[in-house]
Amino acid sequence: MRRRLRLPRDASLTLLLGAALGLLLYAQHDSTALTARTSAPQARGRAATWRITPGSRAFQVRDTDAAPPAYEGDTPAPPTPTGPFDFDSYLRAKDQRRFPLLINQPHKCRAEGAPGGRPPDLLIAVKSVAADFERRQAVRQTWGSEGSVRGALVRRVFLLGMPRGTEGTGTQMHWHALLRAESQAFADILLWAFDDTFFNLTLKEIHFLSWASAFCPDVRFVFKGDADVFVHVGNLLEFLATRDPQQDLLAGDVIVQARPIRARASKYYIPEAVYGLAAYPAYAGGGGFVLSGATLRRLAGACAQVELFPIDDVFLGMCLQRLRLTPEPHPAFRTFGIPPPSAAPHLRTFDPCFYRELVVVHGLSAADIWLMWQLLQGPSGPACAHPQPLASGPFQWGDS
Numbered sequence: 550m551r552r553r554l555r556l557p558r559d560a561s562l563t564l565l566l567g568a569a570l571g572l573l574l575y576a577q578h579d580s581t582a583l584t585a586r587t588s589a590p591q592a593r594g595r596a597a598t599w600r601i602t603p604g605s606r607a608f609q610v611r612d613t614d615a616a617p618p619a620y621e622g623d624t625p626a627p628p629t630p631t632g633p634f635d636f637d638s639y640l641r642a643k644d645q646r647r648f649p650l651l652i653n654q655p656h657k658c659r660a661e662g663a664p665g666g667r668p669p670d671l672l673i674a675v676k677s678v679a680a681d682f683e684r685r686q687a688v689r690q691t692w693g694s695e696g697s698v699r700g701a702l703v704r705r706v707f708l709l710g711m712p713r714g715t716e717g718t719g720t721q722m723h724w725h726a727l728l729r730a731e732s733q734a735f736a737d738i739l740l741w742a743f744d745d746t747f748f749n750l751t752l753k754e755i756h757f758l759s760w761a762s763a764f765c766p767d768v769r770f771v772f773k774g775d776a777d778v779f780v781h782v783g784n785l786l787e788f789l790a791t792r793d794p795q796q797d798l799l800a801g802d803v804i805v806q807a808r809p810i811r812a813r814a815s816k817y818y819i820p821e822a823v824y825g826l827a828a829y830p831a832y833a834g835g836g837g838f839v840l841s842g843a844t845l846r847r848l849a850g851a852c853a854q855v856e857l858f859p860i861d862d863v864f865l866g867m868c869l870q871r872l873r874l875t876p877e878p879h880p881a882f883r884t885f886g887i888p889p890p891s892a893a894p895h896l897r898t899f900d901p902c903f904y905r906e907l908v909v910v911h912g913l914s915a916a917d918i919w920l921m922w923q924l925l926q927g928p929s930g931p932a933c934a935h936p937q938p939l940a941s942g943p944f945q946w947g948d949s
Contacts, residue, residue: 646755646857651711651725652732652740657704658765668767670701671786674757676835677707677776678745679724682731684776687915689735691922692780701786704765705737707776708753710745747816750835750861758849769794771845774837779910779918781925784881785839788908794842799869801838801909802885803878805831807863817860824858832866833876834884836911847872881908901931 660666673693677685685707693705712724725740732738739760743752761771770789772780792798807829809819840848851868858864869876887898887910899917901924904910913921924931 646752648741648743648752648756650739650756650760651742652728652738653760653764654706654732654736654739655764657706657736658768660767667702668769669704669765670769671698671703671782671789672761672765672768672771673703673705673780674761674771674773675705675707675776676750676753676774677709679709679712679728681776683915684918685731687918688776689737691918692782695737698782699786703782704768706739707737708757709738709740710743710749710753711740713744713746748859751857751859751864754861754865755849755852755857758845758852762846762849766842766846768842768845770798770839770841772837772839774909775835775911777911777913777918778837778884779904779913779921780837781904781908784906785908788879788881789839792841796841797844797847797872797874798841798877799833799838799844799848799874800840800877800879800882801833802836802882803831803833803876804829807832819860829863830866830870831876832862832869834882834911835862835865836884837882837909838876844874847874879908881906883907883909884911886910886912901925902933905931905933 658669658672660668675685675688675693688707689705695703695705697703709728711721728738728740732740739757741752741756743749743756745753757773761768765771770792772785774780788800808827809821809824809829810817811820812818848865848868851871852865855864855868855871858867866876887903887907889896889898899921901921904921905925
């Protein structure tokens with residue numbers, strides 16, 4: 550009788566322990582998943598969280614009661630699938646840093662035929678992929694148009710590699726023929742023979758720096774960014790009007806004290822064997838930044854001496870660190886888009902009254918780029934509560 554009385558008690562205890570173990574495992578799994586989801590890098594290397602300070606974006610220890618900020622979910626996916634990154638192959642091939650230039654634009658920056666016979670005041674370099682013709686067209690027809698803009702001579706190039714997995718196939722020949730035809734039509738395609746993947750953006754960086762130093766040695770300023778950004782070129786040129794192209798400058802959305810991501814689930818995962826320090830050097834978000842001709846030439850030399858790193862904007866920060874240059878933060882470069890104010894979370898931020906005061910906004914579709922351009926370039930301009938004053942002298946931020 551006693552044995553039968555103990556059995557239910559033993560069974561209850563077993564069930565209770567099993568339930569507790571299940572809850573523990575579930576909580577551990579949920580915590581791991583949450584860490585993998587929220588440990589993505591700020592601009593490809595973020596710390597626990599950040600806050601905007603005057604002129605820079607600093608990374609602070611997150612309040613345990615605060616909701617974790619999103620990053621990967623708010624950022625457009627890279628144009629080519631990344632998949633699990635093979636670090637073994639990367640480490641074996643990381644010293645291969647010279648690839649043939651398949652399509653060139655050797656006359657892009659030559660002064661012959663330009664107004665006054667001068668080199669470009671601004672060269673726009675846009676990272677793109679072969680299949681993204683729609684975005685290239687949107688850029689060509691809006692903010693990336695060539696010619697004279699407010700008296701400045703503007704030129705444009707798109708930076709591409711070969712679509713992944715097409716080596717030695719008819720598909721590769723097909724893409725090459727299409728891009729060559731596009732180059733003949735628009736004279737703005739630069740195509741290299743490396744795979745166009747997310748982690749090869751560093752190769753795109755060093756090859757462009759080398760190309761620009763060779764074919765645009767006298768360019769005054771260079772804007773380099775993604776194909777999914779909107780750029781207010783007028784504001785950019787007014788910002789540059791007071792800067793000396795012979796002095797060092799690299800300005801953008803500067804990220805400081807970003808920590809390498811150690812969570813394998815993140816596409817920005819960097820093992821300690823690849824980068825063992827606790828934080829990255831300061832760098833400008835790769836969505837869009839501007840640099841002077843002098844800095845471009847110095848960076849080309851410095852990046853040739855820095856070991857390749859699979860995150861392109863962090864790599865550029867390493868090159869700046871080698872030169873002992875600090876990137877200049879500028880609040881009008883919004884490489885994380887325009888978040889709604891906390892006091893008005895439902896505010897519609899896709900509004901020309903926001904965009905007319907900025908230089909770069911990241912994360913737009915081709916249709917959005919075209920629409921915002923039309924809204925800003927209309928004959929009467931946007932109807933805003935505080936009209937923008939007429940330009941009289943150098944552009945001053947906060948005039949509105």
